[in-house]
Amino acid sequence: MTDFVRMVEVGPRDGLQNEKAPIATADKIALIDRLSQTGLRTIEATSFVSPKWVPQLADAAEVFTGIQRAAGVAYPVLVPNETGYDRALAVGVQEVAVFTAASEAFNRKNTNAGIDESIDRFRPVLARAAADGVKVRGYVSTVLGCPYQGDVAVADVVRVARQLHDLGCYEISLGDTIGVGTPLKARAMLQAVASEVPVSSLAVHFHDTYGQALANILSCLEEGVRVVDSAVSGAGGCPYAKGASGNVASEDVVYMLHGMGIATGVDLEKLSETGRWLAALLGRETGSKAGKAMAAT
Ligand code: HMG
Ligand code: MG
Numbered sequence: 001m002t003d004f005v006r007m008v009e010v011g012p013r014d015g016l017q018n019e020k021a022p023i024a025t026a027d028k029i030a031l032i033d034r035l036s037q038t039g040l041r042t043i044e045a046t047s048f049v050s051p052k053w054v055p056q057l058a059d060a061a062e063v064f065t066g067i068q069r070a071a072g073v074a075y076p077v078l079v080p081n082e083t084g085y086d087r088a089l090a091v092g093v094q095e096v097a098v099f100t101a102a103s104e105a106f107n108r109k110n111t112n113a114g115i116d117e118s119i120d121r122f123r124p125v126l127a128r129a130a131a132d133g134v135k136v137r138g139y140v141s142t143v144l145g146c147p148y149q150g151d152v153a154v155a156d157v158v159r160v161a162r163q164l165h166d167l168g169c170y171e172i173s174l175g176d177t178i179g180v181g182t183p184l185k186a187r188a189m190l191q192a193v194a195s196e197v198p199v200s201s202l203a204v205h206f207h208d209t210y211g212q213a214l215a216n217i218l219s220c221l222e223e224g225v226r227v228v229d230s231a232v233s234g235a236g237g238c239p240y241a242k243g244a245s246g247n248v249a250s251e252d253v254v255y256m257l258h259g260m261g262i263a264t265g266v267d268l269e270k271l272s273e274t275g276r277w278l279a280a281l282l283g284r285e286t287g288s289k290a291g292k293a294m295a296a297t
Contacts, residue, residue: 002261002262002263003226003261003262003263004226004262004263004264004265005221005226005227005228005257005262005263005264006041006042006226006227006228006264007040007041007042007228007229007230007250007253007254007264007266008042008044008173008203008205008227008228008229008230009035009040009042009043009044009230009231009232009250010044010205010229010230010231010236010247011031011035011230011231011232011233011235011236011247011250011278012028012031012032012035012043012044012045012046012063013044013045013046013047013057013077013078014044014229014231014235014236014237014238014247015231015232015233015235015236015246015247015278016028016031016056016057016235016236017047017054017056017057017236017237017238017239018056018236018237018238018239018244019056019235019282022055022056023056023281023282025059025062025063025066026066027281028046028059028063029063029066029067031232031274031277031278031281032045032063032067032075033067033068034270034273034274034277035232035271035274036067036068036069036070036073037070037270038266038267038270038271038274039264039265039266039267039270040073040265040266040271041072041073041074041265042073042074042076043073043074043075044075044076044077044078044097045063045064045067045075045076045077046059046060046063046064046077046078047060047077047078047079047084048060048061048077048078048079048080048083048084048085048087048088048093049078049079049080049084050080053239053240054239060077060087060088061087061090061091064077064088064091064092064093065091065092074094074095074135075093075094075095076093076095076096076097076135076137077093077095077096077097078096078097078098078099079096079097079098079125080098080099080111080118080121081121081125082121082124082125082128084096085125085128085129089132089134093134094133094134094135095134095135095136095137096125096129096134096135096136096137097136097137097138097139097173098122098125098126098136098137098138098139098164098169099111099118099138099139099141100115100118100119100122100138100139100140100141100160100164101115101140101141101142101146101160101177102115102140102141102142102143102146102152102153102156102157102160103141103142103146103148103149103152103156104149105146105148105149106141106142106146106147106148106149106177106240106241107141109148109240109241110141110238110240110241115160119160119163119164119167122138122164122167123167126167126168126169129168130168135170136168136169136170137169137170137171137172137173137203138161138164138165138167138169138171138172138173139172139173139175139205140157140160140161140164140172140173140174140175141175141177141238141241142175142176142177142178142241143157143174143175143176143177143181143189144176144180144181144185144186144189145176145178145180145181146177146178147177147178147241147242147243147244148242154188154189154192155192157174157189157192157193158192158193158195158196161174161193161196161197161202162193162196162197165196165197165201170201171201171202171203171227172193172197172201172202172203173202173203173204173205173227173229174189174190174193174202174203174204174205175205175206175207175229176205176206176207176213176216177207177238177241177244178207178209178241178242178243178244179206179207179208179209179210179212179213179244179245180209180210180212181206181212181216182212182215182216183212183215183216183218183219184219186204186206186216186219186220187219187220187222187223190202190204190219190220190223190225191223194223194224199223199224199225200224200226202225202227203225203227203228203229204216204217204220204225204227204228204229205229205247206229206247206248207236207237207244207245207246207247207248208234208245208246208247208248208249208287209243209244209245209246213247213248214248214252214253214256217248217253217256218256221262228253228257229247230247230248230249230250230252230253231246231247231248231249231250232249232250232251232271232274232275232278232288233249233250233251233274233275233276233278233279233286233287233288233291234246234247234248234249234252234275234286234287234288235247235278235282235287246287249275249286249287249288249289249290249291250266250271250275250288251268251271251272251275251286251288251290251291251294252288252289252290252291254266254268254271254290255268255290268290268294269294272288272290272291272294272295275288275291276291276295279291
């Protein structure tokens with residue numbers, strides 16, 4: 001059997017949430033519809049968070065109802081609390097993602113709550129989701145460093161990941177929110193988490209601030225991770241993480257995986273075209289090296 005990695009495309013959510021100029025709802029829908037034609041199986045569509053906190057995604061309901069949902073593709077959305085869950089459920093969302101952090105300081109900036117308080121907010125969401133047949137993914141941010149606290153203890157990452165797993169999240173995505181990690185630290189963190197949560201339930205989510213994302217992904221693949229988050233054209237960043245830059249570019253990850261003989265089901269040509277289309281929409285060059293190289297050949 002061919003080795004397979006499931007790519008979780010977070011471009012429409014993480015990629016766009018920090019854009020200052022408003023992006024038209026129709027363009028967000030067009031982005032997701034293009035991504036749906038690339039062979040991706042998971043596309044994080046938007047966030048049902050407070051519009052005061054993330055104005056760019058205030059049109060979450062319109063985006064979600066406007067997209068053409070392709071067969072076999074999951075379209076999870078972020079929800080921070082029951083209000084977000086109610087809004088998501090009202091438009092027919094079938095998968096949500098809850099998010100907290102390994103750093104208390106970051107979580108307060110991002111959600112106005114401590115880690116334990118945020119997990120308490122998720123309990124009713126997970127209970128209702130189980131009854132509603134809605135899948136729940138969990139994010140742990142700042143797994144390799146925090147913009148406010150600095151170093152983050154691996155034991156804190158393990159504890160929070162374990163809590164989300166025990167609460168019923170089917171997958172835990174480990175986020176290097178500000179992209180400060182390096183491969184040996186990423187591997188050690190992953191090994192520690194995998195000693196408490198099955199590696200088959202783990203995903204990795206690297207931002208590329210210091211150009212380490214692909215190297216970090218490779219070190220986690222070697223530990224058995226088979227789910228990788230990324231954003232087309234390398235868009236993105238968290239508005240409440242000082243210094244955070246784009247996610248690792250999906251095109252670059254797919255290029256690396258295919259070159260290693262690992263299947264993703266993704267058409268790299270179509271993905272790269274979409275990345276260049278998005279970059280043009282945002283008025284900048286694509287942040288994907290593979291995307292740039294493929295345009296030149
Ligand atoms: P708060 O102000 O403490 O919330 O924010 P509250 O419960 O006191 O409510 C205040 C107001 O917001 C009320 O309205 C609520 O109804 C409303 P008002 O009475 O003032 O008119 N409200 C909502 N409205 C719509 N949807 C909702 C919602 N909840 C409350 N869901 C809150 C707390 C968590 C809501 C806020 O801090 C928030 O929305 N934070 C989200 C920040 C965010 O989205 N950050 C980026 C995503 S995380 C990330 O990027 C990291 C990741 O990529 C992984 C990585 O890279 O590490 C996932
Ligand atoms: Mg992120």
